[in-house]
Amino acid sequence: MPLRLLLILGSLSAFGPMAIDFYLPSFPAMAVAFGTDVEHVQLSLAAYFAGLAIGQLGYGPMADRFGRRGPLLFGVGLFTLASIACALAPSLEWLIAARFVQALGGCAGMVISRAVVRDMCDPVNGAKVFSQLMLVMGLAPILAPFAGGFLLNSFGWASIFVCLTLFGALAGAGVALWLPETLSADHPRPPLSGTLRRYLGLLRDPEFLAFGLSGGVAMAGMFAYIAGSPFVFIELYDVPAEHYGWLFGSNAAGFILAAQINARLLRLRGPSFWLRRLVWLYFFAGAALLLLALFRPAQLWVLMVPLFIGMASLGCIIPNASACAMAKQGQHAGSASALMGSLQFAVAAGASWLIGALHDGSAVPMASVIALCGLIAAVLAWFSGQLETTLAHPSNE
Structure with missing residues (x-):
């Protein structure tokens, strides 16, 4: 896939992380500005996840009916x-x-970029392109908190959100031109009348x-x-808020590095093989994080090690x-992409809400989720592996 097209698709895929990670360092400042607390400001994040979950259901069928560019x-x-x-x-209200509406717009890029990859690639090459997109969109969670902390302290x-406006305008120009x-x-x-039946x-x-939910639930842990x-x-x-980006960016760098390693692993075995094995690394990292959080360590680095691995x-x-x-x-890649994304972000919205509901002044709620x-x-x-085996070798009954 040409580099210019990868950059455009990566930018569209980055609408989610850009609109999320960019404003994370400002949570305490926004709580002060609106006369509330951080737990209530987190509702703006849950609203964004809810908008992503709902909005994707509309863009998928539209992309299958009218093409990719218009939607x-x-x-x-x-x-x-x-x-x-x-x-x-x-x-704050x-x-x-506004964050909910912002998500309704931003999810178009996330849905349709996956459909574009499916239009142009077979499964193995598709997994490689998705890994390359992780490199492009992975720069967002590295750079966004740094930029967000700088803008917060300066302006x-x-x-x-002014910068997000400019980012959206530039991405729209890229779609229109290239x-x-x-x-x-x-x-x-x-036809759109068959949308419900397809879903x-x-x-x-x-x-x-x-497959969709295994990735979606794992993504919910990230959110x-x-x-x-x-x-x-x-x-x-x-x-300090301006240093938040260093910690957040280190985990994003690990995410990018693993995505590039994944592209090379796919030369040896298929994506389902690696999914069923590497997901256990995520589980054990999460379990270690929870165990350490229960002891309420005095040093943050103790929690950062399993966080980085996970x-x-x-x-x-x-x-x-x-x-x-x-x-x-x-035949209906747009609808499939939309439903998968909707399910993923519905779970993510629930995970984000759960963080606030379980808040106890420690890292335990985050680690537990x-x-x-x-x-x-x-x-x-594991269940997806059982299904693949069953479908590949059906019973004679």
Whole structure:
């Protein structure tokens, strides 16, 4: 795949992490500005996850019916306008509502970029491209907290959303100028009236669900880390907001490195093989994190070691799970991508809410949710392996 197209798809995929990671260092400052606490500011993050979960269900069928470019341009435009509304928010309620709309726009890039990869690649090459996209979009969680901390200290929290407005405008220009229509003219264009039937059919596909949810639940653990880390790093362990990016970026760097290793591992065996094995690394890292958090260590680095291992392992788990879930969905790749993303972010919204609900002034809630997600993801990955074996060697009965 050409580098320019990879950069465009990576930027579209980065709408999620950019709009999430960019403003994380500002949680305490926003709590002061709106006269509330960090737990209530976290609702803006849960609202964003909810918007991602709901919005994706609409873009998938539209992308299958009308092609990839039109829905993409609409979504990017909505994201850009909502980012302006976030910057002008006079109250926390306004911000929460604007974040929800921002997610409804931003999820277009996340859904349709996966469909574009499916249009252009077979499963193995698709997994490699997803790994390469992790490199491009992985720069967002490394750079965003640094930039967010700098903007927060220099210009205030609203400047963060001004930058998101510019990012959305640039991404829209890239789509308009250089992203071709990848859905061929002779490809079946299913009517929107059959959307519910297609979604129900996918929900009855146990292989699609097992692969999609194994990656989705693992991703929910990452978002539990995203939701919980501002409190744990900045308030619990007194890390300055402008230095938050160093810690957050180190885990993102591990994620990127693992994704590139994954692309090379795929030369040896297929994505499902590596998914079922590497997901256990994530589970054991989460279990170790929870065990250490229960002892409430005085030094943050004690928690950072299992956090790094767990977040890095996701660089292998997420692209492999995505490629496996999308492998057999050629006729309705947009709908499959949308449903997979919707399920993933619905779980992520629940994980983010759970962090706030379990808040006890320690790192235990964050660690508990990550460990639980690791366990469920490992079970689902194991189940997907059983399904593959059954489908490959059906019973004679």
